[in-house]
Amino acid sequence: MQKGIVAFIILFIIMLILAYTATHSYFQQSISTTTIAHGASTTIAIQNSTTTIAMNYSQIGNCSDFSVYSYNALSAVTGKCAWKGGFIGLWVAAGNFGTERVSIIGANNVTYVKQISDYNCEAFYENITLPAQDYDVTLLTGSGGGSCGNAVATLNTTTAPPTTIWKFVYNGDFGTGTYGGWKVNGTGFGPGPLNITAASTANELCYIGQPWSGYNGTFFATTYNCGVSTSPGSITSSPFIVSPKKAFLNFRIISPEDSFLYVEVLENNTPEIISHYNTYNTSIDFNASSAFRNVSMDLSHISGKVLRIRVVASTSTSQHFIAVGDFALSAKPVEQPGVIANITYNYT
Numbered sequence: 001m002q003k004g005i006v007a008f009i010i011l012f013i014i015m016l017i018l019a020y021t022a023t024h025s026y027f028q029q030s031i032s033t034t035t036i037a038h039g040a041s042t043t044i045a046i047q048n049s050t051t052t053i054a055m056n057y058s059q060i061g062n063c064s065d066f067s068v069y070s071y072n073a074l075s076a077v078t079g080k081c082a083w084k085g086g087f088i089g090l091w092v093a094a095g096n097f098g099t100e101r102v103s104i105i106g107a108n109n110v111t112y113v114k115q116i117s118d119y120n121c122e123a124f125y126e127n128i129t130l131p132a133q134d135y136d137v138t139l140l141t142g143s144g145g146g147s148c149g150n151a152v153a154t155l156n157t158t159t160a161p162p163t164t165i166w167k168f169v170y171n172g173d174f175g176t177g178t179y180g181g182w183k184v185n186g187t188g189f190g191p192g193p194l195n196i197t198a199a200s201t202a203n204e205l206c207y208i209g210q211p212w213s214g215y216n217g218t219f220f221a222t223t224y225n226c227g228v229s230t231s232p233g234s235i236t237s238s239p240f241i242v243s244p245k246k247a248f249l250n251f252r253i254i255s256p257e258d259s260f261l262y263v264e265v266l267e268n269n270t271p272e273i274i275s276h277y278n279t280y281n282t283s284i285d286f287n288a289s290s291a292f293r294n295v296s297m298d299l300s301h302i303s304g305k306v307l308r309i310r311v312v313a314s315t316s317t318s319q320h321f322i323a324v325g326d327f328a329l330s331a332k333p334v335e336q337p338g339v340i341a342n343i344t345y346n347y348t
Helices: 004-032 286-290
Strands: 033-037 043-047 063-070 074-081 086-093 098-107 111-117 121-131 133-141 151-156 183-186 217-221 233-236 247-252 261-267 270-277 293-298 306-313 323-330 338-347
Touching: 043 323, 063 074, 063 133, 074 261, 086 111, 098 151, 111 121, 247 261, 270 293, 323 338
Parallel strands: none
Antiparallel strands: 033 043, 063 151, 074 133, 086 121, 086 151, 098 111, 098 133, 183 233, 217 323, 233 306, 247 293, 247 323, 261 270, 261 306, 270 338
């Protein structure tokens, strides 16, 4: 009788141990967590008491070819990408949502881009230089009233597609340090824009009379090239469309009155405006030849049309050269009087 009782007690204890083990195992499994981290693609990071798989943003998107899309009005979408550092372009589209906003914030918590536009279809917005690190790219959409589908923000390092029609003069200040976005014919304008800072230093002395002055940017196009070029040449901008709200083409120029040096506005490769300028006369004031002047063209009569700018130097005589830059569309003209020598309008 006693042996039976002892056996029953032992069996009961064994059952309690098994039940505790099963229950403890269940609770151990239930405290493991699963975290989904979102980026350019979805990656699952599993955490428990012994294992942690960390997210490495450099594995989910490279900023050299990276896009964030939004499919809804009044929404905010953030993607993450990694960048090795250097020059990169930002392209944006508001799509059907009327307006878009993009912010780019680095892992160092510095905001490198904070912009807004109403470009319905994807178009180039700006070139920027970003240091090597991970970035949050946030796209916010407007309330509606646009076209062209979904909103998008794109980062890449490719050149502009030749079919792109800009709402501004692409690389109008030659800020890239190249003739990127401009078609170069002949050798008159040299292999690239002139760096005004370097050209004005004592080591370079690449100017006539006094150092270059009156220019906003760092680079400009010129046939001077540390010595007046006698080779013909021209540069032609990428196509752009003029809004009635910004119907003035403002830029800066140095040019003598010379029938072979001029600026054109083209439609379908046909000159609609041909403009000659006279900002200096070497026989009167030699030192004034390195000073830029503000000039404007009224494009209101051809607003809504696809246009290009062409700067022409069909020949050059002693001390005569042309220098241009800071091309921009504006609501108001910015012009100094007395610099237009001759202007021809061919449109009706």
